[in-house]
Structures are given as structure tokens and as C-alpha cells.
Amino acid sequence: MSTVRNGLILSVLTLSLLLCAGLAQASDPGVFAGKSGKIDIAGGTAHIPVMKEAAKRIMQTSPAIRITVAGGGSGVGVQKVGEGLVDIGNTGRALSPAEIAKYGLKSYAFAIDGVAAVVHPKNPVANLTHAQVQDVFAGKITNWKALGGHDAAIHLYTRDEASGTREVFWEIMLKKGRIAESANVVASNGAMKTALAGDADGIGYVSIGHIDASIKAPTLDGVAPDQDNAKNGTYPVTRKLYMNTKGEPKGLVADFIAYIQSPEGAQITSASGYIPTR
């Protein structure tokens, strides 16, 4: 028994060592070599996969650097970086002139992303029109039958007001129309995906980068919400993902932003489902 377990542990050990070594070689964020310090990041939840992966690569090669990643939504990003509580505040929307003026923020875009209405993968509805989406979220259409689906009540999901995804969806898709107050509120892109993957009659919206096999994005007026259509402008509900700093970024923070915008950062970005800006 114990020999089996020992063997298992040993093999796991060697395997993981090999893996670490392999990863370390594959990505060498050389700028950070020998540096130390910390970077606190918070805000946009669409950014999290990119930030996590970048943090992991940097911390693996430079153990003296600590990078913390938190979510919260774009509003949180603006607030926390504006108050100086974090070094980088992410937003999934452009800053408003008022926000820039109030806190003296600098924005650095690194990716193009779209926001798409999404449903459960087994939902038969394959296309929605702009007007249908607006009516559904306003609570005017309440049954899937009206959209060509089966006879079931529509369960609405929306994001909290701190969300940049919500703001973009509300401005471009809903034309600043009403979102029914009965809609369930979830706190992140990840949580939206989880909720819809489990609810066969649900509809919500997520960043395109978060769409995978667990949820389905019906076409909008016949246009598939994917990276290519977002890039060439055929899919209208798009936005950029930004990192924001208070004043000019310095030291490690500047290095980190440069790293995200570098070819390797771009590779992480596209692996996470977004289109790098460069």
C-alpha cells in the first residue's frame, strides 16, 4: 500500500518538476529577472484569466515578485485604482471623462472583446434579433415560445452595476433600455457562465472570451458573436479591455503593462479568447 503511494507521490513529483521546468523555459519574462516587489490588480472579471496566467508566469520565474489578482467588476477597478488601493484597476469599458478627471487615471488597452447574449447549450433558439434581445431583457418577452423555443418561462440573468460588461451590453445592445428588476444578479463573467450552464431556460450575457462548450451564444441578426466578427466590426457589441493606473505607471507596474502588451502577453490574451490589440 505505502509503496504504491510512495511511487505515486514520486511520479507526481517528477512529473510536476518536469512540467515546471518546461513552463519556465517556454516563457521567460526576462524583464522581471532579479526584480522584487508586488503588484495588486483588481476590477474587470473578463480580464481575470489573462491576469492570472501572466501572474503565474512571472511569479514562477521571479519568486520575489508577488502579484495578486482580484475581481469585482470594472466599477471596482476604477474605484480601487482611483483610491490607490490597487496598482492596476481593470475595466471592460473606456473610462468616462469624469473618472479620468477625478482620479487622474491612465488607460492601457490590450484586447478587443465582444459582449454576447448567451443561453444554455441545449436551448433550441439559434438566432435572436436586436429587438428581441431588448424585449427579453426589458421583461416584455417572457416565454421562449415567442422566440421559437419550447414553452418555458425565460429566466433572466444580469450583472451588478459595477460591471463593465453590463454597461457595454446595456449601452450598445439594449440601447440604454430597461433591464427588468426581476432579473437574477450575478457578480462576474465566470458566475454568469456557471449560472447559465446550469439553467436550461436562462439567458444572460458574457464576454466573448468566456464562451465555451458549456454555454451557447445565438447569432445576433445572423451574425455570430465571435472574435473575427468582433475584430472586423460586423458584430456590433464590442469593447476594449483596459488596464488603468493612477498617473504614469512606474517600475514593476510599467513592466507588467508592457509585458501584457508584448508578443507573449498577446499570446496569453488570445489563448484566453480575446483579440490582442497589437
Added chain:
Amino acid sequence: MAGTGHTPSRHGAGRGGLSLDRLVTALLFTAAGVSVLCVAAIFGFLAYFCLPLLSGDQLGAVLSWHWRPTSGQFGILPMVVGSLLLSSSAMLLAYPLGLGLCCFVHGLGPARPSVDLGRPLMAVIRLMTSVPTVVYGLVSVFLLVPLIRSGFSGSGFSWLAALLVLAVLVLPTIVLVLDSQLRLVGPPLRLTAAALGLTRAQELLHLTLPLSARGLKAAAVLGFGRAVGDTLIPLMLAGNAAQVPHSPLDALRALTAHIALVVATDSQSAAYTSLFACGVVLFLITLAVNLGLRRIRSESTRPEGNWPKSSWPGGGQAGRRACAGAAMSRPGLRLAERALPPLAWAAALSVPAAFFGLMAYLLWRGLPSLSLALFFGATPPLAALLHGAPVFEGLWPACQGTLYLVLVSCCLAVPLGIASGICLAVYATGRAKALLNFCVDLLAGIPSILMGLFGFALILLLRKTLWPGANTCLLLSALCLALLVLPYLISSTRSCLEGLPPELRLTGASLGLSRWQIVSRILLPAASQGILGGVILAVGRAAEDTAVILLTGVVANAGAPGLLTDKFEALPFHIYYLAAEYQSPQELGQAFGAALVLLCLTAALFAASRRLQAGLERRWKSGSTTRNGSLRA
């Protein structure tokens, strides 16, 4: 009581002893004063940040029925109604169940004495108190919500889901309060009831329960306070739509969940200010609950509470009551007599069934993911343990974070809590004692999310005034957690010391010891086991809380905890985060694995604490030999 050791000690102590005694007294009162300060500071903060609402037309915007921050409407009334609806409905479900369960344990269980189901049942109830709320939340998101969705209509995230789980959460509070009261009242009545030929149901209905009115009310009030103050269950299960629900299947948003969702908005906006209005409402509810409890406690001086002294153990009044009850052949009471046993059985069966159902699901989902990889991901465990190699995709940094957090918060809270407990049990008298007791009880009732809000607002204020470098961090979280566990420490220390036989104190005084000598050489060693039990319980409470750290510095990804001023990961938050955000089946498995780990941790701490405190009780109830032994030591 508190003054018994008072006068002799002054005569007995020498001059040096006296000044040391004075110093100690001053220190102890200072420690106890901290809780008063904390309560004042929390309320002061909430009120201070609310002030902008009073000027201008913002008050109208906040006291309205619509939460639409984008169009300048910040109505918190739907959340106030949501909180009240949710907690009262949870109580409506939990209270009869709790009452039934207590009746089952106190006489309505199986008739044969050989089959005593009461003890294991109470053990289950006590075990339930150790389950972290985030674990209930996680299990319910994946078990209960889909059940409601498929069984009824709607998305499943609803008032109903939250109320069911909240009922499970508050049930132990109700049962334990009721049980301790019935234990006091019940036994002396048994003979009287038997002599009158009453059935057990009649005995409970006509004698025991009416004479336990105090406990019945206290259980209701305490349970309600616990239900209103919980954050994680409404946040994870209630759907959080800012509306007044029309049916139990609609989503609602509780005040606590509202604070957690909105706190991170622009700190100069009205939305942020309105949160403090929510905080004040929650604080006032807590205050009302505590004032209610005080009233109930003071009722004990009225005739009803007095009866055991005047008629012990003959039960003349009890007999009168019973006769009166039996004579009152009102149909309602007859019906109640008949309904009570089935209710008791239903409660005794359904509550453990619900609890074990939830736990079995957790085991089923969590056990397969338990492995070294769960903790260390791809990093070699030895390298992580010995050399601090960074761990990604593992629980280890979160475990470390929780450990540091608990250590720091206990370093802050334990000395303060024990000192305040001593002060309350031995030193404080009269009005000072009443005030201190009230503040400790109030602090214990304040919802944990308010501690978090307090911490967050404190940091923002510090940054703008004294300390521009202040930031949310491990130290801040630990500080707020210390506030959370402080009242537990104080009341457990207090009750351990007050539970000691009074002779101990008298013996010390007659030996010419000063008050501090009596405390430090006799009372503290005698009560040490129980006090340690209280400390362990506080550790468990600090390890499981999520709402406080949510607002004060916990993050999803930080790696191993660094300095006290760094942000950190923690187990309960990790579970909450993964439950909402998991990107793959592995991550979900990790959430269940983490929940299992956290549950084992809190259950073990709880069991240890219970053992120590039970040991203390046994020691002072059994013969005098041990008593003398400890005196000599």
C-alpha cells in the same frame, strides 16, 4: 455575586499587592472598555458616513422602492423588505421544527428508556453549529437550486432556496437555547406531572413550555438575529434581484448581500453612501434584537420565572397550572396535544435527514478530489512545504492564508477577550457591568458584513487623513475578524468563571489573598480548560467567516501570504469564489474538496472545544477531591 471576594481582599493584601491589584483592575477595565469602544466606533462610522444623506434630497432617493443607480435611484427599501421577509420566513420554518425537536428530546421521543435518541440527536444539532455558512451555500447551489428549478419554476436562485438553507442554519441556535431552558425547568416537574396522570405531551404543553416562556422567546429572538445577519446564504442563493418578491420562487436581495455586492462602487457616489444607510438599518435591527433579549431576561423576576424558588420541588404552582390547563378543554389545546407528538417526530426525522443529505452530497462531490494535487497543484508538495515553492492551482496558499489570518486575529482578540471576561465575571459591578454586558451582547449580534464594511470605510478614511499608505490587507482582515470573535471569547470566559463554585472564591478570600491573587491562582487555573475551549471555538469562527474578509483584503489569487500588509487568499473565500466562477469540472471539484477540508477543520475545532468545556463542567460537578487537588496546585 461579583462582590463576594471584595472586602476581605482589601484587608488581606499587603501594600505591594494592593498597587498591583489596582494596576490589574485598571488594565482589565481598559480591556473590557474596548468592546464598548468597538460598538461605539462601528455605529459612529455607519452614522457618520450616512450624514451626507440627510442633506439635500438624497434621503428621498434612498428611502424609495427602486434600486437603479444608473438613473440616480438608490432605494434600499426592497432590500430592507427582502431581509425581513427572508429571515422571518426562515424563522417560521425553523422555529416549529426546533420546538418539535426539543419536545422530542424532552419526553416525546421513543417511550422505552433503553432507546435514548435524545443524546445522538443533540450531538447532531451541535455538529450543525460547526458547519461554515459558505459550505452550506456551496452545497445548496449545486443540490438545492437545481432541485427547485426542476421541481417548480423559475431559475432556482430564489427566496425559497435561501429560506430553506437559512432555516437549517438558525435551527441549532433555536434548539440549543430552548434545550438549555427545558433542562432547567423540566426535571422538577416530572413527578408532579406523573402524579397528575398527564401524558408527556400534556406535561410539555401545560407545564414545561408555559414555564419556559423566557427560553421560548429568547430562542425566537436569537434565531431571528442570526438569520438577519447572515450574508453568504442570501448572496449565494437568493438571486439578488433588487425587488420585492411576489412569490417564494422569485429572487430577492437581502441587506447583507446588497452591501457585499455594491460596496465596491465609487466611494464618492450616492450608491456608496446608501450602503451605510443599509448598515445603520442592520445595526438598528441588531439593537432591537438585543433590547428584546434584555426585556426577556428581566422578565425572570416576575412570578412566572420565580416559581422554582417558592415551590421547589413540590410544584404547587405547577400543579395548579396543570389543573387549570387540563380544565381548559379548549379545542385548540386538545388539537395541540394531539399535534405535538407528530410534530416532534417529524422534526426529529426531517432535520437530521436534511443535514445528512447536505453532508452526504458534499462527501460524494468532495471525496474524489481529495489528493495532494488538490492542495499543491503541480508543485511538488515537499518543495512547497519546506522551501515555500509557489503553488498555483492548489489550495495550499489559501490554507496558509487562513492559518495566518486566524493566528493574527487570535493574537489580537484572545488577550483582550480573556481580560474582558475576567473583568465582567469578577471585577465589574452595578451599572458598569450592565453596560459592558450589553455592549458585548450587541457586538456578538452585529452582522459580520458590518465588521467588513467598517474595516473598508476605516481604510478609506485613514488614507484621506492620517495614513495615505493604508490599504486593505491581512492585518485589516485580522483586525475585523478579531472584532467578530471578541464577544465569543468574552462570554465564554465570563461564563466559565461564573460557573465555578462560589466556595472557591470564598476560600481564597479567607486565606487572605488579594482579588487578583484569587483570580490568577485559583479561578483561572480552575477554569482554564473551559477558557481554552472558548479560544478554540473562536479560532473556528475566525477560520470560517467569509463576509468580513470579502471586504477587507482577500483576493482570488495571491500565492502564499507575505507581509501583514499584503493581500491574501483564504479557504472560505476560495470556496465562495470557485462556487461562482469555476471554469472547469476540476475547479468545481476543488471547491468541494476545499469545502470538505474547511468543514473537517471547523468540526474538529468545535469537537475539541466542546470536550474541554464538558470536561470543565464535569470537574466541578463531581465530588470535592478534585476541587481540593486543584486548590493545592
